Amino acid sequence: MGRRVAGASRSVVGAAAPLGPPEEPGGASNSAPALEENVQAIKAWESATLLARSKAEQLSDWIACTAASGPVLLLHVVWFSFWVSANVGWLPGIKPFDAFPFPFLTMTVSLEAIFLALFVLASQNRLARQSDKRSHLDLQIDLLAEREMTAVLTLLQDIARHLEVRTTVTAEQLRDLMEKTDVQSLATRMDELAEPPPTSVDR
8 A cells, every 4th residue: 555655656757747848057948037037128118119109209210110121222223324314315205304414303302302411310309318227227227237246245354254264355445435426527537537648749
């Protein structure tokens, strides 16, 4: 009877075991849900940004995307080739309607370029604002991560002091790492590094 119970329990455990590959060491299986969660969060943010566009911004994005496509380029090649050929007398049966130097074609292309440039600028401005939002979000996350690392270093220092563990990092180094980062002074230093070095004029 005991053997039957043991055999039945082993069969139940074997049936309940997952059929997929074994979990990799180091928590690789746990990183997949976190990665998927991050991807879904980014997709949701991108979708919300696209849905928040106005009608004018949607039109500008569509025109900028369509104008850079291959069919539009081919259409312009065919259009210009036909226009020039028809107005220089290369096509029999078609009377020239815009003689050289093609003033009507020049005006049409100029108007098209002006409106296309305006739509592209509107689309670029929206992308620039979106890029600024991403940069601000990255800065906020970096500042939060810096505060979290400061707290972790403080806790590790307290634990090492309590357990009387010798560390390879000196107290001065830990104190320097645990100081709060001054964003304003750091930005000023970055501006100083971005400035070109003074050049000496040889006399």
